[in-house]
Amino acid sequence: MRVVRLLGPRGHVFRAESPQTRRERMRGWRGRSEVSPDDALLLDRARSIHTFGMRLPISVALLDRELVVRSVRDVRPGRLLLPRHRIRHVLECAEGVDLRPGDRILIVGTD
Numbered sequence: 001m002r003v004v005r006l007l008g009p010r011g012h013v014f015r016a017e018s019p020q021t022r023r024e025r026m027r028g029w030r031g032r033s034e035v036s037p038d039d040a041l042l043l044d045r046a047r048s049i050h051t052f053g054m055r056l057p058i059s060v061a062l063l064d065r066e067l068v069v070r071s072v073r074d075v076r077p078g079r080l081l082l083p084r085h086r087i088r089h090v091l092e093c094a095e096g097v098d099l100r101p102g103d104r105i106l107i108v109g110t111d
Contacts, residue, residue, distance in 0.1 A: 003111040006040060006091075009103040014093070015111070016040035029092060030054055041092040047083035049090050051075050059097045063089040067105040072097075 001024050006014040015038055019025040029041055030053040043049065049060060054077040062071045065088040074095060075081055091105065 004107055005109045007106040007108045014038055014040040016042040018042045035094045037094045043090040046090045047087045048081050050080045051077050057095045059093045059095050061091040061099045062087045063091060069099050069101055069103040072099050
């Protein structure tokens with residue numbers, strides 16, 4: 001997986017994994033027992049997600065093509081988040097992340 005650093009609107013820096021292959025994308029965060037507040041999973045060209053096989057709840061930020069947050073949802077394990085209109089990317093984060101609709105996410109570098 002490619003790792004990118006993302007800057008949130010209130011100075012929060014995320015270390016985001018971005019899956020590059022179909023296999024990485026399908027695996028996502030499945031099997032993890034914890035996620036730190038600084039971890040994220042950035043799914044490019046995605047409009048929906050599922051949490052089947054996950055062990056913990058997450059917060060999901062739905063982003064448009066300019067990486068502006070359009071919606072933030074808390075999603076429990078075993079759920080399906082259906083596709084949304086005008087969503088181009090999905091950012092999966094630890095539950096309770098401080099992201100709000102209208103916030104812009106910036107890519108500030110790669111590791």
